[in-house]
Structure formats: structure tokens, C-alpha cells
Amino acid sequence: MSENDTIVALATKAGNSAINIIKLSGNKSIEITDKIFKSANKKKISKLNTYNIVYGKVYDDKNEVIDEAIVSVMKGPKSYTREDVVEINCHGGIASVNKIIDIILQKGARLAEPGEFTKRAFLNGRIDLSQAEAVIEIINAKNITSLKIAANNLTGNSRKAIKNIREQIVNIISELEVKIDFIEEDLETMPIKKIIKEIQSIEKKIIELIDNEKKSEIIKEGIKIAIVGKPNVGKSSLLNIMTGKEKSIVTHIPGTTRDVVEETLNLDGVPVIFKDTAGIRTSKNIIEQLGVKKSREEIENADIIILILDNSKKISDEDRELLKITDGMKRIILLNKIDLKNKADIEKLDIDNLKRVIKISAKEKIGINKVIKEIKKIALGEDEFLYEEKVIVNKRQRVLLENALVDIENAIKTIKMNYSEEFIITDLKSANSKIAEITGEKTGEEILNKIFSKFCIGK
């Protein structure tokens, strides 16, 4: 029942900070890895024994190093999926992971469907039949999350653009299709020159979309980190130190930051978006109240919360309130101003793991590295949802668009070579089904429907 073609996905393991694992499964996974990876000891992956691990480098087509990696091979049937499985452990952050997956796709693998590794493991008899229910749940859950993310990732604009491209393709196909199936009718159809123009405009739109997706991917993939804390704890100071810019105004006056200040930082290839917020307290100042409201929203939207407490002040109700709001969220608790005399008795607070509170001084730049390390750990290591799914879903869209672009370009070639309509349609239909897949649609009867709504058929 297994397809046995080669699939690839990002499978970052929990708690394994700063390492991303790219997993391949299928009959070509070893062959593909050999094309992109050179081990330090010059040994081919195909020559390795199963369960061996080698160190080496991943190269792109121009023979430039993308990343260092450790590769492990598990030959079928003694692997998770019972197929040949290769795992590429790379360090270079999400940007280089993206590149590596792109190259693997070029070499003939395809992106795994949600839950497909588990599905293969099951279908190949690796997972016990009694676990069928669990497997179904995994696929179902992954399918639902990835659909959700797909929907979120498609911004209003690109969704509209994709819909528009689909309509345009369906329209051209119907124009060409009537010339075949309804040749006997007396129909006025689009001249071929206009059709070429239309196809070229589609080409342009797809290229634009791919570029946009490429650009926005980085922004969208960024991890949103909200820095919160009562006024004057040093939120803006921390932001400035981490980004190396004086973006946020720092004063000794509590309530300085009134609106959300945003700054992006590249943490080992992972874009991180810091949001410095207004300190939360009950205030009569309207502007400050608005700022506080926004801060609360930022807390809701953030992927990670950095909550700062002030070492030089007593723990206040505001601190307790913030701890309560952010409870259960991914958070990092900092105790700032440790250069000053300790007045905060954090031991009395109800925090599950006091040891994880990081003690820093924004002023003296103490403990900042620890903060960065902790961010990476949470972002890269433990959060499967953020990385595996988001990156792959976006990549899936882009891969589909890129493949559709190839079809569109072929269609233009086909016309230029003077091939007749059915050949042009073959290319266009192929593009259409790929673009439909982005939004999860089936192509079905839409072309005939278009023909009947548009042309006066029936002699």
C-alpha cells in the first residue's frame, strides 16, 4: 500500500536546542542525501551501514557550503517508516534549513503530507495495528493545524491573488477548450495573441507571489516575543541591549513607553520580533491606558513572553497580575537590576521553577547571553508547532507556486512551438491543479461550468 516515493520534512526534536532535523523517507532518500552532503571522511552515505552517523557539510548546486550537519542513516526495513530514512541534523538555523529542504526538493523528494511519516510507519507495519486510532488522530490533528496555519499564512492579499490567478487560468482553459470540444459551434473565442498575453500576465503574478512569499516568509516566520513588566523595570533597556539599537526611549520615569515598540533580531537565522510594551499598571492617564490595553493584546499574540521583575523593588500586585496572566504561556522570567540592592523577594512567588528565573542587569549587561540562549531553546527546541508546521506549510505553498510557474512557462513555449490547444491546456491544467491545492480546492467541473456560462453552446 506504500507509495515509497521520497518525502521530506522538518522534524525538530523537543528540547534539542538550536538543532534542526530534516528527515527523509523513501527509496531515494539515500541517493538524494549523497547529492547534497559530503562527509568529512569522504564516505558516501550509500556506503554506510544502517544506524551509522557521519559529520560533514551540506552543499548547494554551486558547491557552496550551506551548513554543517550530522547525518544518520537508517536503512529500511529497520527504520521508523520501514523505508530508507535519513536524518540531517543541522545547526545553521531556520534560514539554512529552508535552503537545504529546497535543494532536497529539487533533487526529487516531495514535502511530506501532515502526519505522513506516521502514516507510512503504520502502513508498512512498523506501528502496531492497535495504534491505528492514535495514528488517525495524529494525521487528523496535523491536518487541522496545517490547514489552520495555511489559512493564516495566506494573507488576505495573497489569497485574493491566488483566487484571481485561478480564475484567469480557468478562463483561458475554457477559451481553449471550446475550440476543441465545441468546434462545431459558431463561437467567438479569444485570439491566440490575447491568450499569450493572458498567460504572460499569469506568469508575472505568480512570480510576484513567489517573491512576496519569500519576503514575507521571514517576517511571518519570526517569533513574536513580547517584553512585559510593570513600569520602569527596564523593558526598553533590555530591548536596546539585545538589538544594539537605541530604539526605545529609556528614562527613569515610570510609564515612558506608551505604545508598542517593535524590533527584529536575527538569532542564528531565526528572526525574532521583539515587542517592547507599555508597563502594565492601573492608570488614569488615557494614553497610558491605551498603551496598557495594547500590551495585553501583545501578550495574547506573542509566541513567547519575557516578563521582567525589578530586583530593586518589592514585588507588587502588578507583578503578581502579570505572572497570573502569562501563566501557562511560553515565558521567560527575568529579574532585572541585580546590580542594585535586592528588595524583591521572589522566593515567595508562586513560580514552578524558581531556578529558571534569569538574573540580569540591563545596565551592566549581565546575564544577557543567558536570555538569548533561553529564547533559542524555547523557539527552536521545544516548539514543534512554530517551526515544523509553519515553515513547511509556507514552503508547500511556495513549492506549488514554483511548480505551477514551470507549467505556465511550458504553456507559453507550447504556444510558441505552434502546438494546438490540447497541448497548451495540458500545461495550464497542470498549473491550475497545483494552484488549487494551495487553497485546498478540487478542480472538477469548473471548466465546463465556465464554458456553459460564457458561451452559447448548442446547435
Add this chain to the structure above:
Amino acid sequence: MKKFDLIVVGAGHAGCEAALSAARLGLKTLLLTINLEKIALMPCNPSIGGVGKSQLIAELDALGGEMSKIADETFIQMKTLNMSKGPAVQSKRAQIDKKEYEILMKKIITYTKNLILRQGTVKKVLINDSKVSGIETEEGSSFLCQSLVITTGTFLRGRIIIGDKEYAAGRMGEYPSARLTASLNEIGIKTDRYQTATPPRVDKRTIDFSKMKEQPGENDIYFSFWKKSKNKSNISSFLTYTNKKTHEVIASNISKSPIKSGIINTHGPRHCPSIDRKVINFPEKVRHPVFVEPEGRNTNEAYLQGLTTSMPIEFQKMIVNSVAGLENARIIRPGYAVEYDYIYPNQLNLTLESKNIENLYFAGQINGTSGYEEAAVQGFVAGVNAALKLLKKPPFMLKREESYIGVLIDDLLTKELVEPYRMYTSRAEQRLLLRADNADIRLAKYGHSIGLLSHREYKKVLNKIKSIENITNLLKSKFVKPGEEAGKIFNYLGSSDIEAPVKLYDLLKRPEIKIIDIMQYFLLNENKIDSEVLKQAEINIKYEGYILKQLEENKKYSTIEGISLPSEIDYHNVSGLTFSAQEKLNYFKPETLGQASRIAGVSPADISILMINLKSRKI
């Protein structure tokens, strides 16, 4: 009581193919029909073939069906459509001598061993333990049978509508089948109503052809791969157009049109709208074409393709007479609409057997299709499968990626149909592979293994395949070397010269170079090779890139296509499926995972979930 292996109800295009194939496979077969004078009648346009349909006929012919051969003997005109396009969409279309077709089909049926033709109207299907056991007729006879194929066309509770007149009839001038629907409903077959219509016919002697454009046919083209007919007829059709006056007549009397008055509210085929509907829906069009087509050699009746209407007769006359060349035309048969019962085809298996009642088959228009060709291929599939089952042989099911017949049946079983189904080439994803010209190569093997294609005919195909291979290999092995002589030839052929030796195979990929050129200039010493062989080799080489692409896509099908789904599942109990998938799967009850994947509303994740349930034997 008389006992048969198989009874076929209705001797239209589906019924005739069903009865012939079953009888030829050795089944004692009874073909029952309401009127013995109307065998294989063409109640609408007496034309066979056309785009998409000629592909169906070629396939039927390759399998051992009858339609292609009778059409070859009885056409009065034949032509190729889409001549300027690639081979996949080139299509033959024949104008048929309606009466001669009926006579020849009746003759073949009458002289077929094991086959008995009788007049009779079936009123009841007899069932024993969810299995067919026989039928009862209105006339009072009963027959026992093991299998039953129902091919009643438009006859079930047929109702004819002309203007505000309506009456029960199967077709104009024929009795309907009034009670069979109720009997089918009783045994759980669900039905609904469709409608179709036909234009008025006029007396040829009252037409002024000088105001029309002549549409001649071509010579020496035929449908069948096997028997070359000697028929050389080439009687022209004529083209004229409706005009402002026609449209005014219609527009100002539109309230009289049954589609407006509400007498007709069932779905008709979108590909064959009445002139009334065309004028309403496309008011900006100033004219619509009207093809005047002869109905046969021995009649003056002419068919007015494009003027379908069921307006009251006086308006039909006004409409007809408004058209150039038809000013004085006399209507001798009015246009009319007919409404009839069809069964939801998703109640059938790929063999066209009912999912619930064993040995009960349906084929043709009763399955919600339109067209003689669509009917004929279904009749063939149903008849063959009824026979194979009784002979305890494996069923005959064609896949969508290997044939138009497969596309047709798969569509019937997995699509939500809103109108009578007609074949188009655009329905076949693998259009470039499923060509009429290679139907024998694709399908003769099945015709032969079923037993409807003789060994001699099959051998012809095997030889053809071998010869294609040989010439292809030859083209791959021979080179043209650059030089003065070659340069001249390329110049003559309007092609660019070569600098290094080039394979003949690669030369043939140049659009301007034909295989006959290559044979003539570079393969002089070859013995004369059959033109059909050359044509196939040429197509394969010239369009190789596209063909390979489609073959690659084919692979996608094969994995899940062969995985069957049990029929007894309530998908609402299958965990993990989306609700929409559960609903759709329960409605269509697909036989294979492949079919399930084509149903709108069933996602790839749903298919994964079905696979896992299958593997764990939860369903």
C-alpha cells in the same frame, strides 16, 4: 415459464450492444422492446461521432462492439472535426441514414445466435432475496432470468411536451413505460427526472438550399479498425443562421415556451439547449447557426440542428420560416421536449450492476447520460459484465486512465450530476494518451480476452504494435550525416541544416518534418510500412514529451486505484474523517480508494485516514 440467462429491456443503442455482446458470449438472451419497428432508433440527430464521442466509438470498436461497424455501412456523410489540431482531439462525425441503421441493426440482432428479439413492455422486475429472478410484462407474460439489463432510455414515465400540450409517450408516437419506475422504486432504486428536446423536421423539397452554405463531407474515412466498409456516400449538409426576426418571434412569445411557462422544470442538457433558451441567455448574439441535415436516402425529412424547441406548433412554424432558406419550409414533425425518469447512477458498480440488487444492470440514458455513443458503450459494459458474471469470470472494468469508457463510468459514479451527461475530450485527464487512433492498441487485448474480438483481429493489433516498435527502433538507430545532399533535402523540407550527425528519431521531432518525409528521403530501402503504423510511431515520437508527462501522471493513479473499499460501511462511524467526507462517502459509496479521492469534499487527509482504517481492518 420461459427461462433466459439474460433479459435486456429496451432495444435502443445501449440495449442492442448489451444483448449482442451477451449473446455472443453464449448467454441465452432475450431482448424485449416496446416496438419491434424501432430498433436502434435515433430520435434526435441521426448522427454518430463528434468530439469526445468518436473516441467512445473507437473504443467500443476496439473491444468488439457493433455501433462503429453499422455506422460505417450506413453513413451518408463522414467528416473529421478538429482536423488542424493534434491527433488526440481529431474526431470523426458521421451523418447516418437513420432507417438503414435501424434495419441493419435489427438484421444483425435477428441473426445472432442465442438472441431472441420480442415485443413487450416490462412492468415489474421480479426479485428473490435481493437478486433478480425475472420480469412481468404489461401484456401478461412473465419470463425468468438470472440477469437483467435495463436500458429504457427516455421511456420510463415518458412525457412529451409541445407548448401547453403534454401527454404520456416514450418518444413521439410511442408508448411510454408507465409502471416500471414504480417497480424499481419498490426494490430500492432511486429515480429522478431529466428532460431533453429535439428540433422540428422539415420537408427537404420545401427548403431553398441556394441561401445556405453547403457542408460537404470527406471520403474514405471510417470508424472501424476491423472491417473496411465499401460505403462511399457523401451527401452534404447545409448551414444557415437564425436572425433578428427569429429572435423577435421567440422573445415576444417566450411566455409560450414550456421552459418559461413552468411546464418543464426539470434539468435538460446544457450542451443542447433549445433555441428559446439560447435567445434568453445570450441576447447579445445576433445569430445562431442552423445545420440542415438529411435524415436518410429514402426520406425527404431534414433535421434542423440548432432549432430545438418545444414551443407550440404555430410558433415553431414562425421560428422555422424566419430563417434564411427555410421561409417556405414545411414542418413534417414538430420539435418537442420529453421528460423521463433516470436512476441516480451512484447506485451502480463499475460493472453497471446495482449495488443493492444482484444481477440487475442499468445502461444508457436511464443512467442520466445523453447521446447514442454514451449509451452504446454502457450497454456493452453492462452486457459483457452480466455475461462474465454468469460465466463465473472476472468482471470487465475499464480504468479512467486507460479509456474514455472508464472516464464515463467513473464520472457517473463519483460526480454530482446536474444534467444529462455527455462526453467531452476535456473530461479525460489523459486526453493525449486516450486517442481514437490508438484505441485498438489500448483495448483490443480486453476485447480478445473477453471473447468478443477474434484471434485474427487481435493478431492484427499485436503485429501493429510490433511494427511500431520496429520502425521506432530503426529511427533511433539511423543517423543522417551532414553534407550537401542532406542540406538540399532540409532546404526542400523547409528545415534547418545539420552540423553533426542527427538521429532520424530526433529529426522527426522537428515540427516541419513528417515521418513520410523521413521514409522518402532517408529510409528509401525500407519495405513499404503500413500507414497506420507510421502514424502511431510519428505521434509517439513527435509528442513524446507530452506523452511521457501524462504517463508519469498515470502512475499517481495506480497506487490507490486498486485498493477497494467494502460496500457495507457507514462512514459516519469512521473516526477521523471530516463530516463533509463522511456525508459524501456515504452518498457515493465508492468502490475504490481512487474513486473516493475524486469525490468533491474528500481531502487527501481523508484518504490517508481511510487507508489506515483499511489497514487496521476497522472498515
